[in-house]
Amino acid sequence: MSVRARERSPLRRGTVPTLVGVTVYLDHAATTPVRPEVAERYAEELSRVGNPSSLHTAGRDARRRLEEAREQLAAAVGAEPAEVIFTSGGTEADNLAVKGGYWARRGADDGLRTVAVSAIEHPAVLETAEWLAAHDGADLVRLRVDSDGVLDLGHLEALLGRGGVAVVSVMWTNNEIGVVQPLEQVVHLAHAAGVPVHSDAVQAVGHVTVHFALSGLDAMSLSGHKLGAPVGTGALVARRSFALTPVEHGGGQERGVRSGTLAVAGARALALAVELAVAEQEAEEARLSRLRDRLVTAVREKVDRVALTGPALTGSGRTGPVPAGPASAVPMGQGRHPGIAHLTIEGADADALLLGLDMAGIAASSGSACHAGVQQASHVLVAMGRDEELARSALRFSLGRTTTEEDVDAVVAALPGVVENARRAHAARHRPARRPGVPDDAAARGSVVAQGGAA
Numbered sequence: 001m002s003v004r005a006r007e008r009s010p011l012r013r014g015t016v017p018t019l020v021g022v023t024v025y026l027d028h029a030a031t032t033p034v035r036p037e038v039a040e041r042y043a044e045e046l047s048r049v050g051n052p053s054s055l056h057t058a059g060r061d062a063r064r065r066l067e068e069a070r071e072q073l074a075a076a077v078g079a080e081p082a083e084v085i086f087t088s089g090g091t092e093a094d095n096l097a098v099k100g101g102y103w104a105r106r107g108a109d110d111g112l113r114t115v116a117v118s119a120i121e122h123p124a125v126l127e128t129a130e131w132l133a134a135h136d137g138a139d140l141v142r143l144r145v146d147s148d149g150v151l152d153l154g155h156l157e158a159l160l161g162r163g164g165v166a167v168v169s170v171m172w173t174n175n176e177i178g179v180v181q182p183l184e185q186v187v188h189l190a191h192a193a194g195v196p197v198h199s200d201a202v203q204a205v206g207h208v209t210v211h212f213a214l215s216g217l218d219a220m221s222l223s224g225h226k227l228g229a230p231v232g233t234g235a236l237v238a239r240r241s242f243a244l245t246p247v248e249h250g251g252g253q254e255r256g257v258r259s260g261t262l263a264v265a266g267a268r269a270l271a272l273a274v275e276l277a278v279a280e281q282e283a284e285e286a287r288l289s290r291l292r293d294r295l296v297t298a299v300r301e302k303v304d305r306v307a308l309t310g311p312a313l314t315g316s317g318r319t320g321p322v323p324a325g326p327a328s329a330v331p332m333g334q335g336r337h338p339g340i341a342h343l344t345i346e347g348a349d350a351d352a353l354l355l356g357l358d359m360a361g362i363a364a365s366s367g368s369a370c371h372a373g374v375q376q377a378s379h380v381l382v383a384m385g386r387d388e389e390l391a392r393s394a395l396r397f398s399l400g401r402t403t404t405e406e407d408v409d410a411v412v413a414a415l416p417g418v419v420e421n422a423r424r425a426h427a428a429r430h431r432p433a434r435r436p437g438v439p440d441d442a443a444a445r446g447s448v449v450a451q452g453g454a455a
């Protein structure tokens with residue numbers, strides 16, 4: 001690329017890449033823009049050749065660059081290089097930890113059949129555990145959470161007391177509502193019973209303090225496209241003592257548990273993105289928390305019957321005070337993800353809200369899956385005891401590195417009108433059937449679509 005062309009490239013214009021077609025992007029938990037420095041490193045690597053398993057000079061050079069990335073990633077998250085297993089993303093890392101951990105433990109002792117996961121895990125963990133239960137004799141236990149989404153430690157403790165637990169998996173921060181789980185206590189309880197613990201840290205790295213060694217975890221998953229690296233990059237960080245049975249078989253790469261030619265470009269892009277995200281984490285956590293609080297407070301002022309899901313806002317947004325001493329240097333279970341604001345808006349359907357926001361140029365999410373165009377009630381909200389109707393009226397704004405005050409102001413300006421329209425559409429859909437001869441004055445007022453337009 002020529003210098004002039006590079007200056008014109010969106011990746012070169014300041015630090016915020018241009019998001020084509022989106023005015024206000026508040027769906028960073030779904031995926032966040034690739035950082036310009038990372039895109040540059042990735043592109044640079046793509047121009048090289050060499051399989052890290054080859055013996056020639058190009059292969060040895062690729063191996064050296066790969067191992068540098070492993071060291072860089074490990075240092076950023078408080079792990080040893082040998083603990084890093086590169087994967088294609090968070091889903092693969094979760095599958096390897098849950099299936100691989102279960103198979104290895106059960107292989108050593110056939111009585112270890114229980115897979116215990118929190119009821120609000122991402123499908124990458126939940127569906128994996130369900131698959132083991134349906135096809136491989138596992139006894140799946142969904143650990144309860146309270147009305148804020150915080151894990152019920154009493155349930156875990158009682159389960160561990162019964163014995164037979166192969167593996168425990170509890171996410172670090174939840175992707176829908178942003179609650180941070182009490183991992184310190186989870187690890188303490190599980191280890192006292194001799195049970196390994198995996199955590200899906202996909203939404204934690206770069207957002208809250210993450211230090212693998214201090215966490216005491218046996219394994220944790222991370223994903224590149226949630227922190228500024230390309231989609232298709234990720235890692236499982238796993239202690240050498242955490243036995244894993246391979247999920248994929250082949251050339252025996254990555255300690256023999258994750259076969260497949262190693263993606264050097266992806267690994268290097270991931271390692272740089274993790275390093276940068278972790279270096280900026282404390283400042284970003286404070287900045288995003290302020291923006292999130294401002295968003296939630298302003299929306300509550302302007303729209304009635306709106307509720308924030310999960311623990312109360314913490315003001316500064318810190319995930320809790322950082323007490324002295326290395327063992328407690330990682331605050332866990334005391335707060336929420338700084339960039340996730342999950343709201344339920346009574347009397348409005350998520351799909352109408354999302355469409356209205358989209359028409360106003362704002363990209364948000366309901367936080368949960370939409371199957372065949374129909375918004376499903378989130379399993380997270382249902383596990384928290386919300387009724388299904390309210391669970392279908394969820395809106396998740398997830399803020400990230402490129403989010404500005406103007407983005408928040410745009411939401412606050414657009415949302416009241418969007419909610420009004422969505423509520424009218426909801427009311428029209430749920431209006432009792434018209435009886436013959438009885439005038440329907442509501443129908444005479446016209447449908448939302450007929451009236452059209454967000455305020």
Ligand SMILES: Cc1ncc(COP(=O)(O)O)c(C=O)c1O
Pocket residue numbers: 029030088089090091092094122124171173174175200202203223224225232234
């Ligand atoms: C908590 C959590 N775990 C796992 C995943 C899956 O990660 P990936 O998209 O890299 O497979 C996601 C993605 O949404 C997530 O939010």
